[in-house]
Amino acid sequence: MATLALKQIRKTYRNAEIETLKGIDISIDSGEFLILVGPSGCGKSTLMNTIAGLENISSGEILIDGVDVAQVEPKDRDIAMVFQSYALYPNMTVRDNIAFGLKIRKLDKARIAQEVDRVAAMLQIDHLLDRKPAQLSGGQRQRVAMGRALARQPKLYLFDEPLSNLDAKLRVEMRTQIKRLHQQLGTTIVYVTHDQIEAMTLADRIAVMKDGELQQLGTPKEIYNQPNNMFVAGFMGSPSMNFIQAKVELDAQNKPVASVTVAGEPHLLALPAALRERDGQSIVIGLRPENITEQLVEGEGCTTLPLTVDVLEPTGPDTIAMVTMNGQEVACRISPDYEAKVGETMPFHIDLSKAVFFDAQSQQRII
Template sequence: MATLDLKQIRKTYRNAETETLKGIDISIESGEFLILVGPSGCGKSTLMNTIAGLENINSGEIVIDGRDVAQVEPKDRDIAMVFQSYALYPNMTVRGNIAFGLKIRKMPQDEIDAEVNRVAEMLQIDELLDRKPSQLSGGQRQRVAMGRALARRPKLYLFDEPLSNLDAKLRVEMRHQIKRLHQQLNTTIVYVTHDQIEAMTLADRIAVMKDGELQQLGTPKEIYNSPNNMFVAGFMGSPSMNFIKTMVDLDANDNPVINVTSGEGEQYSIALPHSMREQDGKQVVIGLRPEHISEKLDDDSQISTKLDLKLEVLEPTGPDTIAMVKVNDQEVACRLSPEFDAHVGQVAPLHFDLSKAVFFDAETENRIEFA
């Protein structure tokens, strides 16, 4: 286990007009599972490669257990990396692939055998030790790649989109495997993915990146419930958060409200939390997760408004049904109970739980903070 501190990491490729990494600061505790997430081209894989030493940084510090390794060769950083492509030696058996790094370090053969058997049993691939990679499925190859990394017992493990080549069922199985391994070994892991479901289910903390900048660093619960800005709010969650752009007004009793229009032209006035009074006359964006718009009223909700809205699209998923409606000429996703007898074209009474809403500045797209 090891701590990792990334201090003002900057990276610019030759002839590039803009920085790829723009002053990244992240501190990772020993035994922590950190996930770097973001869209393609956001810099997450580049950041991973700089930690591994596969790419140089222009400035900053990469500190592992108090030692700056930014100028240290990759082989001397005591890091193991699991790649998207598995990177197995095709001419070696599973046993040979797992043992390769240990042989390079000139460990005694009996210790190598014991370590290979330990890792193979942990990953449930002990019956595959004498097979070649070409004889394995994608999930089995990925476990072999993980076994090769685990056998080295390094200070830090790096996973670069390890599940992206697997089908949906295998991805779920491998997520469980990786989660279980981390709980057993309590190792320090940095994991790159573009899949926000992987990020939410695996991470102790998530670092959301965009255009080479860190947008937010926090627990999955913090990222999901209290996003720093509209990018983070829209990126995390499936379906993503609904954004309703509107104007804040005060009603006859000086209470903050918004006025919205349904797809059928019906006008509604929706009460807002009292703290929104200071936004009177300003354009804001209300962020609501689909589960906070439903046919059922949350018993804990203190601010809820019922709107009669036409169900325009229905997507049954099993545990719930995603319905699309229109508010202020914008498509809004709702999460309905599977027991609710819904059909396309039906006008249904839906409760908007404003106590769970997140409010954003319409210009900056940053979350509005309340005292």
């Protein structure tokens, strides 16, 4: 497998009036699974296309195993791509679709047959080899598209939102299939998605993009627990992180606290000592729903507030309870076995040791 390094990648359109990629820097180790994630229009698919050579970059370097391929033709980059639309040849059988790239490379027939059988068995589509795409389900077509890429054994695999056309159950199944394949083969993969659950479950590292800029590059755990800014914090996680507006004050012991209003009554939250220097400044407290729960949390930085349940959303493994704090809606995660009722005021335990604090103006993480 190969390493990939993107250095100061820029892409402009319409005589440099529109800059789609704004100096992207990412390095990927051999065998690493990197996911590009972000909202529609953030530039992730454009970046993928520049790696594949389907679009030219305006400036920068695309290094595969240390060799700049920015000016190399797509067919000479030794990259295989799996598209959202599958891009199968409708008049060819599954066998011929998988073998197509190998025939273009003029491998001998015995080698081609061996590779087709290998990937078909790996993807459990060997019983479909004589069918045509029209006779296959969406999940089967996606596996054929993956098989065509795997048969080539290139240096680098690119996946462009490959699961977006599948239903929810098939998406979960195909996620598991892709994860298993990566573990078995140790392939280097760059994968584009707008689905943050796909990103969290599949990636070794995640690159979060917005408006053509890289917001954060890190492991799923780093992205989830230590987001660089409020955009990353709000984009990753379902339900997304709660943002509670607050102002830092110093109490009688010179310790930083913040006042939040619940049902018209003020309540003080103890803040980390590092926020003492921000006395009088506005901050945003970021709390994941699982850090506001009915289960008692012990330890420094934990507090309990009486909150009224406005809405209950059972999800199966847990229940999302919507409450109001500081006049804004806040999502909490509680046990499905807890008999909560809409309109009921109950004690919610808040683990502020897991909170993330942002500057209210720049929206960058403070601590």
